Amino acid sequence: MVVETDGETVFSSTGALETRHPNSLQTAVPDQVHSKTRVRYPMARKGFLASPDKPQGVRGQDEFVRISWDEALALIHQQHQRIRTSYGPSAIFAGSYGWRSNGVLHKAATLLQRYMSLAGGYTGHLGDYSTGAAQVIMPYVVGGNEVYQQQTSWPLVLEHSEVVVLWSANPLNTLKIAWNASDEQGIGYFEQLKKSGKRIFCIDPMRSETVEFLGDSVTWIAPHMGTDVALMLGIAHTLVENGWQDRAFLERCTHGYEIFADYLTGKSDGTAKTAEWAAEICGVEAAAIRELAQLFHENRTMLMAGWGMQRQQYGEQKHWMLVTLAAMLGQIGLPGGGFGLSYHFANGGNPTRRAAVLASMQGSLAGGVDAVDKIPVARIVEALENPGGAYHHNGEQRTFPDIRFIWWAGGSNFTHHQDTNRLINAWQKPELVVISECFWTGAAKHADIVLPITTSFERNDMTMTGDYSNQHLVPMKQVVPPQYEARNDFDVFAALSERWEEGGHARFTEGKTELEWLETFYNIASERGAQQQVTLPPFNDFWQANNIIEMPENPQNAEFIRFAAFRDDPAANPLKTPSGKIEIYSERIARYGYADCPPHPTWLAPDEWQGNAREGQLQLLSAHPAHRLHSQLNYAKLRDRYAVAGREPLTLHPQDANARGIEDGDLVRVWNERGQVLAGAVVTDGIKPGVICLHQGAWPDLDKTADGICKNGAVNVLTLDIPSSRLANGCAGNTTLVWMEKYQGPALSVTAFDPPTSA
Ligand SMILES: Nc1nc2c(c(=O)[nH]1)N[C@H]1C(S)=C(S)[C@@H](COP(=O)(O)OP(=O)(O)OC[C@H]3O[C@@H](n4cnc5c(=O)[nH]c(N)nc54)[C@H](O)[C@@H]3O)O[C@H]1N2
Ligand SMILES: Nc1nc2c(c(=O)[nH]1)N[C@H]1C(S)=C(S)[C@@H](COP(=O)(O)OP(=O)(O)OC[C@H]3O[C@@H](n4cnc5c(=O)[nH]c(N)nc54)[C@H](O)[C@@H]3O)O[C@H]1N2
Numbered sequence: 001m002v003v004e005t006d007g008e009t010v011f012s013s014t015g016a017l018e019t020r021h022p023n024s025l026q027t028a029v030p031d032q033v034h035s036k037t038r039v040r041y042p043m044a045r046k047g048f049l050a051s052p053d054k055p056q057g058v059r060g061q062d063e064f065v066r067i068s069w070d071e072a073l074a075l076i077h078q079q080h081q082r083i084r085t086s087y088g089p090s091a092i093f094a095g096s097y098g099w100r101s102n103g104v105l106h107k108a109a110t111l112l113q114r115y116m117s118l119a120g121g122y123t124g125h126l127g128d129y130s131t132g133a134a135q136v137i138m139p140y141v142v143g144g145n146e147v148y149q150q151q152t153s154w155p156l157v158l159e160h161s162e163v164v165v166l167w168s169a170n171p172l173n174t175l176k177i178a179w180n181a182s183d184e185q186g187i188g189y190f191e192q193l194k195k196s197g198k199r200i201f202c203i204d205p206m207r208s209e210t211v212e213f214l215g216d217s218v219t220w221i222a223p224h225m226g227t228d229v230a231l232m233l234g235i236a237h238t239l240v241e242n243g244w245q246d247r248a249f250l251e252r253c254t255h256g257y258e259i260f261a262d263y264l265t266g267k268s269d270g271t272a273k274t275a276e277w278a279a280e281i282c283g284v285e286a287a288a289i290r291e292l293a294q295l296f297h298e299n300r301t302m303l304m305a306g307w308g309m310q311r312q313q314y315g316e317q318k319h320w321m322l323v324t325l326a327a328m329l330g331q332i333g334l335p336g337g338g339f340g341l342s343y344h345f346a347n348g349g350n351p352t353r354r355a356a357v358l359a360s361m362q363g364s365l366a367g368g369v370d371a372v373d374k375i376p377v378a379r380i381v382e383a384l385e386n387p388g389g390a391y392h393h394n395g396e397q398r399t400f401p402d403i404r405f406i407w408w409a410g411g412s413n414f415t416h417h418q419d420t421n422r423l424i425n426a427w428q429k430p431e432l433v434v435i436s437e438c439f440w441t442g443a444a445k446h447a448d449i450v451l452p453i454t455t456s457f458e459r460n461d462m463t464m465t466g467d468y469s470n471q472h473l474v475p476m477k478q479v480v481p482p483q484y485e486a487r488n489d490f491d492v493f494a495a496l497s498e499r500w501e502e503g504g505h506a507r508f509t510e511g512k513t514e515l516e517w518l519e520t521f522y523n524i525a526s527e528r529g530a531q532q533q534v535t536l537p538p539f540n541d542f543w544q545a546n547n548i549i550e551m552p553e554n555p556q557n558a559e560f561i562r563f564a565a566f567r568d569d570p571a572a573n574p575l576k577t578p579s580g581k582i583e584i585y586s587e588r589i590a591r592y593g594y595a596d597c598p599p600h601p602t603w604l605a606p607d608e609w610q611g612n613a614r615e616g617q618l619q620l621l622s623a624h625p626a627h628r629l630h631s632q633l634n635y636a637k638l639r640d641r642y643a644v645a646g647r648e649p650l651t652l653h654p655q656d657a658n659a660r661g662i663e664d665g666d667l668v669r670v671w672n673e674r675g676q677v678l679a680g681a682v683v684t685d686g687i688k689p690g691v692i693c694l695h696q697g698a699w700p701d702l703d704k705t706a707d708g709i710c711k712n713g714a715v716n717v718l719t720l721d722i723p724s725s726r727l728a729n730g731c732a733g734n735t736t737l738v739w740m741e742k743y744q745g746p747a748l749s750v751t752a753f754d755p756p757t758s759a
């Protein structure tokens with residue numbers, strides 16, 4: 001990003017690389033740095049301050065009081081010591097999940113863990129919200145997680161694929177973000193795809209930004225939410241009906257197909273999964289399902305899957321069935337054929353460069369104690385509700401720790417976690433909640449102590465672009481001084497380390513300043529680069545020049561085909577599965593005996609979906625937003641681009657609007673037994689009737705007078721907090737039914753972005 005500043009004020013920002021797809025998210029730095037929503041000073045909750053050993057009051061309802069940094073650190077240190085001594089390291093949750101800000105040094109959660117490692121250990125987390133289900137099932141199926149791995153290269157897709165299917169993927173939107181820095185290279189490939197004349201399908205209940213972008217080049221197919229396994233089974237059955245399944249590939253490269261085939265044809269359960277059977281469930285016509293089967297069979301087909309469909313109950317089945325379908329088509333390991341689970345994220349498929357790759361800060365340190373326990377990341381509320389309770393995870397029987405102290409740094413769990421009201425109740429249980437934040441998020445407003453943290457523009461860092469491609473090395477120079485009393489996470493944890501033990505500061509920092517760390521990471525990159533004939537200038541030259549370094553192309557990597565070696569010779573190049581092959585039936589999963597994760601891909605009807613909706617209920621989709629990174633930037637001017645009736649926009653079909661007397665632009669109320677929100681209606685035929693979409697990430701803004709209605713439209717007030725299954729325990733936010741009506745109540749103004757009055 002390039003930022004215009006006089007060293008005090010940020011005036012504007014834009015992407016640093018040339019692109020035909022300007023990224024709105026890169027324009028918001030002035031709002032970010034100078035937002036009225038910034039946390040300015042350390043603050044403590046009144047009821048906590050009154051008796052820190054036995055806090056009073058209710059988190060989220062109490063007033064806040066300004067305290068000094070010294071008081072804040074002393075309070076945290078005392079309570080940390082007391083809780084650790086009384087209950088041990090597992091009582092301290094430092095598994096703080098979240099997207100923080102980019103950079104190899106100022107990694108909030110990593111730095112928190114480093115400090116907790118120095119102090120004697122903590123409870124951490126397993127997995128993530130993004131691919132909770134897929135990343136756990138895929139190793140059973142193909143031996144690796146697939147969701148965070150390089151894809152068959154784009155040049156080969158453009159050359160060889162004849163049919164490209166975007167299945168639950170919205171790359172035009174999601175490629176605005178990368179785990180490192182975003183460089184928009186991925187969108188360029190979709191632009192080429194658009195012009196290529198290939199058959200393209202988007203399978204998505206919503207006419208996404210990607211469908212709009214591809215225009216006449218794409219066929220949009222809209223199934224009911226959560227029914228993709230049925231749709232895929234219908235396609236698979238059509239293959240078998242016509243003898244189109246690739247018997248030779250299935251024989252040579254897969255394991256357990258026959259057992260699955262008996263399920264598919266109904267031999268084992270009496271129900272043939274025909275196109276007609278599938279059409280009943282997924283709401284896509286049987287003829288269209290048969291047409292897809294024929295097209296996939298007759299053409300080189302790449303199934304590019306996104307992740308929205310696995311952020312659901314039984315999410316594990318989605319990508320397992322997708323891989324099974326690809327295996328039946330027999331094109332896995334061929335250029336432009338098979339499946340890819342990461343083309344929509346971090347520019348997957350953009351060929352990996354010869355690169356000098358930066359090292360980064362680590363969460364563990366010499367002589368420290370790492371996580372003594374871990375909980376599946378999306379099971380945090382259950383853990384708080386049920387300390388010591390037994391649960392299953394990925395074939396293991398485990399017990400929840402007794403969490404007494406939570407520290408969240410770099411994540412926004414009051415927007416990212418499901419069923420906000422249930423979270424708020426569970427959140428009262430710990431004895432201490434500390435939140436390190438740049439902004440007054442929902443989590444900050446429900447903390448005991450809030451620490452003001454710098455944004456990335458108030459400190460020095462570095463990063464790479466293109467998570468798989470390593471395309472550029474980027475300096476991230478400080479732009480303005482820390483605002484108000486903000487400090488770097490790095491300095492906060494270094495100071496607390498010194499309180500923890502004499503010499504703790506030096507142990508935490510390894511005696512290095514910010515710039516010395518950057519130089520260390522850079523020099524490691526230099527060594528790594530040398531092995532690939534990439535030479536970096538000396539650190540000081542690089543830092544002074546303040547320019548992005550582009551890494552050279554690697555023609556060999558442009559020829560990368562996922563699973564090519566395996567396909568060539570499965571015996572010599574086995575997958576890391578028990579059979580060494582693609583497992584369509586898993587004996588290991590069979591041994592777990594989980595009813596919610598059977599041993600082969602299976603259609604399971606979710607607890608809340610179109611098929612069991614009561615009269616008037618709708619399925620709720622919480623796709624990722626175009627003009628935010630989750631909850632980040634909700635307060636920014638960018639909000640004017642999407643807000644409707646001053647709230648989060650809600651996409652609904654004219655049929656569903658008419659049935660309720662709702663017009664475009666109306667304020668609507670959406671509710672279920674878990675909560676209620678206000679949102680602004682966007683009436684469009686670009687969504688499946690019966691489905692409405694509220695994008696994830698609007699800040700919760702629960703009104704204290706009007707039955708806790710969320711005035712800003714935070715979707716997780718409504719979502720169901722259940723695990724995908726006992727296998728992965730992934731987030732299932734996309735499995736939810738709601739009611740909707742035109743709002744007739746008293747006018748309520750949005751207060752989500754107001755700091756507490758005393759702040
Ligand atoms: N219903 C539903 N819920 C979902 C999803 C969904 O699809 N549907 N998606 C899920 C997914 S995939 C994800 S990844 C999560 C995202 O959840 P999060 O990653 O928690 O979301 P962010 O809004 O990015 O939160 C990052 C927070 O870090 C803060 N921050 C930024 N930089 C720094 C820093 O340097 N130091 C500190 N201390 N803080 C900093 C920001 O202000 C912000 O509040 O949401 C999940 N929740
Ligand atoms: N601009 C922007 N980009 C982002 C993010 C962001 O917040 N903003 N977040 C980043 C992060 S952390 C992640 S994990 C990724 C998320 O990447 P994804 O999980 O792939 O993104 P989603 O928008 O949740 O879902 C993708 C598409 O799936 C569709 N979908 C949902 N349910 C179903 C279903 O049941 N069936 C079918 N067929 N389709 C369904 C949605 O309508 C959506 O268009 O994006 C990343 N990129």
Ligand SMILES: [Mo]
Binds near residue numbers: 129130131
């Ligand atoms: Mo994510």
